[in-house]
Amino acid sequence: MDLKTLTYIVVGASFLLYIGIAIWAKARSTNDFYVAGGGVHPVANGMATAADWMSAASFISMAGLIAFLGYGGSVYLMGWTGGYVLLALLLAPYLRKFGKFTVPEFIGERYYSQTARLVAVVCLIFISFTYVAGQMRGVGIVFSRFLEVDIITGLLIGMGVVFFYAVLGGMKGITYTQVAQYCVLIFAYTVPAVFIAIEVTGVALPQIALGSEVVDGSGYLLDKLDKVVTDLGFTAYTQGTKSTIDMFAITVALMVGTAGLPHVIVRFFTVPKVRDARKSAGWALLFITLLYTTAPAVGALARLNLIDTVNGADGQGTAYTSMPSWFQTWENSGLIAWYDHNGDGKVQYAAGKPMEGKPKFEGETRGTHGERVVTNPSKGEAVNGAPFANELHVDRDIMVLANPEIANLPMWVIALIAAGGIAAALSTAAGLLLVISASISHDIVKGMLRPNISERNELMVGRISAAFAILIAGYLGANPPAFVAQVVAFAFGLAASSLFPVILMGIFNKRMNREGAISGMLVGLVFTIGYILYFKGVFITPMAANIPENWLFGISPEGIGFIGMLLNFLVAFVVSKVTSAPPEHIQHLVEDIRVPKAS
């Protein structure tokens, strides 16, 4: 059986499983639709939260980022796990006690203000669509590469599957499908990692393999990697290129942003009790840890394998014509590109730019060795004492997907990776689509426009808005705006600078009032959006070069949510001091959510 057929079978089987679960877990009430009836077991909720959280970015992109950033990649590892500590200790139990359906609903009631609720809805929708676009792109990449269908067909299939279980099952369908998707994705991620770890170090556990000696006797893996990459002119793998302040700020922004993401918070509304919410966050992090502690090993091994394969045993490069077949397949999809700077017919990989920016190809034209012709080569100079100029462009996003092929693993492992990538993307997309539809039907339609809507009609509006959200997500996936990669900084920055501080103060500061919360949120938002636009220019041209010399305190746009958060706290605090205290019943509400026992 060839790889394509096998991949079709594995991916097809996983889809059938998801659809079967959706039929079994159909939503019958708004309670089912928004919070899965509030009866999900904490371990199941932990698994669902893990699948919800681990997106195409975690599954496909993160290990690739670590492979190329080395120590600098730690911001993602710490940032995207440390947020769960904040969530479990500071938010989840209290929001569960509050016991409603959506995040804007909490903000609206706590601050006795429809304006606050509306600002929260706007943040939520912006954050969630930003994220969904990225998931859909992930689905597209996997489909076009492994199933060799065009991206639109792949997207339509993915949208169809999500449509089926999100619209039909609501939160209940999504929760149980996510449990299955977690199992698929963690199996798909760890199996190849174990294979490669054994191949390179002889140790099966990737977490240990990262600190072990390589089997050819050339010393510890990380020492070898440090030496190999510095010889090629890169910064040592275990040293960072980011400044300490920037590492710090990015980690804060990612942690706080994680804790403030609505689709993650809402998962803790689905468990029966306050103590389940505390424990469930622990289970979620346990399931996430399995992948997140494997990722650094995958990254390091992938980097080493790539260098070994490309530069060959003598370190002088490998002839293009004798590169393994994965090289050409990824070149065909435009994610690998080669320009023969020194004209020796060999592919060489070192520090420095092989091309000016992203590679541009001359259609399907082939050069003398059969390679795709690149029209924007760089000057081709060796940098930092490297023995040759870099001739190879490798997109970071392919590292996890190509890794099993680079390491020559069996075909079924490669098919599994495809199913895992799709599971990661679909589970996150579904969770996001649900919070979007819930905030439209519950916060906007029921909360603001038609307070007397019947439960049946509200459920109907929820389903219709989920369907619309899927169509918009599909459109964004098919026509990815050029700024998808850049707006991820937005999603975390906004969550960190707007939602997290107001929720936190709503629980821990009884004196915090409407005026303080709204002004804090707006200042945090405007500052963070302004800073990111200033350097990244998402809809406009950037107003200054995005380089450390120009940054405020040396903090990059990725980390600016940290400052946005501080401003939010500061402004809210000062404003609440000079305006009147919140009404009596709100102070009682705060006292009430602080204790688990119903009063």
Add this chain to the structure above:
Amino acid sequence: MSDDTKQAYWRANLRLLAWCLSIWFVVSYGFGILLVEQLNQIKIGGFMLGFWFAQQGSIYVFLLLIFFYSWRMNQLDRQYNVHED
């Protein structure tokens, strides 16, 4: 339950939070970022200690912290008689 019990429970919770969040801060921002150079002087197996905390160790500590907090809070809930039925 009386307001005094509630307040005492809340203060106990805040003390526990302060301890947990200090550990959370030290293992990630402390060991993984601010003190990484110093800790990298220490090697355990093939790992430099600072690098290990940044890419593995801090995550394990996060995990222990959440389960510890959850266990300790359940105790406090009973001690102050504010637990759910």
